[in-house]
Amino acid sequence: MLFNLVYDLVLMVLAIATLPQLLYQMLFHKKYRTSLLQRLGVKFPQIKKNGHKLIWVHAVSVGETKAVSTLVKKIKKAQGNALILVSTVTETGFAEAKRSIPEADYHVFLPFDFNWIIKPIVNQVQPDEVILCETDFWFNFLKNCKNRGAKISLVNGKLSKRSLQRYLSFPSFTKRVFSLFDLFCLQSKHYQDRFLQLGIPKEKLQITGNLKFDADMTRMQEIELHNWKKKLGINTKDLVLVVGSTHDPEEKIVLDAVKGLWEHIPDVSVVIVPRHPERFNEVANILERKRIGYRRYSQPQTGNGQEKVILLDAMGLLKQCYQLADLALVAGSFTSKVGGHNIIEPSWYGVPVLFGPHMHSQPELLELVEKYQSGIQVDNNNLADVLKRLFSDPNERKKIGDAGLQMVDGLTGATKQTYKILFQL
Structure with a gap:
């Protein structure tokens, strides 16, 4: 309970600190105007499962969206009755998701990770599986999905040296976040070694290669x-x-x-x-x-x-x-x-x-x-x-x-x- 309060407090401090930059980008670069309301939990689409399995796929921006696109297409082809919701953080990522993953049933912006925003959204969506691409680990999002009984997996997983050091500096947070995952599909042994340093059991870590190499590279005539x-x-x-x-x-x-x-x-x-x-x-x-x-x-x-x-x-x-x-x-x-x-x-x-x-x-x-x-x-x-x-x-x-x-x-x-x-x- 105390950890959750501290986490939300830290998020609030960071939000206040970045507010001037947010307003500047909105006013002068028209950035975030499309995404802000949905990220605040407003105008989030009403998801109707109607008894179908729902898979929530999250990719933070353009690169991750491109990488996961071939996997989403394969899931949709193999599991046609499953509903697929694709979330992104950036507006460019959202546009890429609409373009490269038209098969998805829903395209959304991931709401901010304040518990009072994300919990009602997760309860309404009721995901059966959550698939994250590469990075972007939000504790409240993952915790609430796990509380709803969702299986949580990382695909095309990677971890930079800088991120590794940051996670090692906050062992309590790191343990809580990564213990929520059921499976890690990683790009290479290079990254497997880094995730092992975080104390993640080796049986959860699978080397599956880089999804970006399977991207649609159709050649023009x-x-x-x-x-x-x-x-x-x-x-x-x-x-x-x-x-x-x-x-x-x-x-x-x-x-x-x-x-x-x-x-x-x-x-x-x-x-x-x-x-x-x-x-x-x-x-x-x-x-x-x-x-x-x-x-x-x-x-x-x-x-x-x-x-x-x-x-x-x-x-x-x-x-x-x-x-x-x-x-x-x-x-x-x-x-x-x-x-x-x-x-x-x-x-x-x-x-x-x-x-x-x-x-x-x-x-x-x-x-x-x-x-x-x-x-x-x-x-x-x-x-x-x-x-x-x-x-x-x-x-x-x-x-x-x-x-x-x-x-x-x-x-x-x-x-x-x-x-x-x-x-x-």
Whole structure:
């Protein structure tokens, strides 16, 4: 009882501390306007089970939603009568869930973890199973689901070194949270070792692989690629650099390097895809301050059609962009605050990959890329030189891209294995 009161008190203190930032984002970036009411427990849909099993799948944001999408599709196909509710935290994650998991019966925002908000929601939903993807462990949510008799599982489980240290610093909280889980389906032994350090029984820890490797990577036809390139306003003769999932200050780093590239190889178009939509205008301002000609995907083509930068100010199109690329740079890796994104994704299309020095959030992906030599790790100092070298050498680009195709050829199967263990087949 005392623990529950302390937990809610800590949440309240954190909520008050972050309130100014929340209001700022709502007023100036229009963030959280769609999700706030539902996260407060208001306008949460009325769930009608009608005697059917209900599976609650939670994925915090875009990456986790993409990862769990293939598993949800398999569950729905195999258990057609089961109801599936998919929850996310971010608005971009919610949009991705609607796009990539249309099979779900309900798409919702996960309510805030105050007991007085989440308990009535869980009691109304009455989940039979709860499946969390990767991370995002909320004590009151999990406790109330367990009290309702739900089986709780983690899929595509991972645990960063930083998170491990934090959990070890609060052993009482850690024990209470992770004891609520019945099963952990983990990406690799690397993560299994970390969960073992938290005192979780080994029999609960299963290595099932990375669900992201089973994501739908349907390739566009040649005519589709041609039309997509035309829609973006890219000259058919240009080479294309796609810079995916950028965060502040990565656009500045890349653009400084690209300016040097253009001095030697002017016929290179650059597609910049920010990770978060609230930064679209910010990135546009960066381009204007640097006096770089650009066009926004969302706006009609203007000017003389000679803009060399396309700002992809829309969500859900990164895979299509990677298929256009002669070279991809996966961002989130030039800032220690993020620690890298999915550097495997361009390899599905035979596209050579560059990424920055900060990959601590994706150690298993870094290990794979290094093993197959399907990408090159760069830093702020040598990025311009590596860009010049690769855009001058199609043979090296092809060699790296082919290595990527070889790598991804043997990576699938996590969805099948995870489903088998989840439902004890």
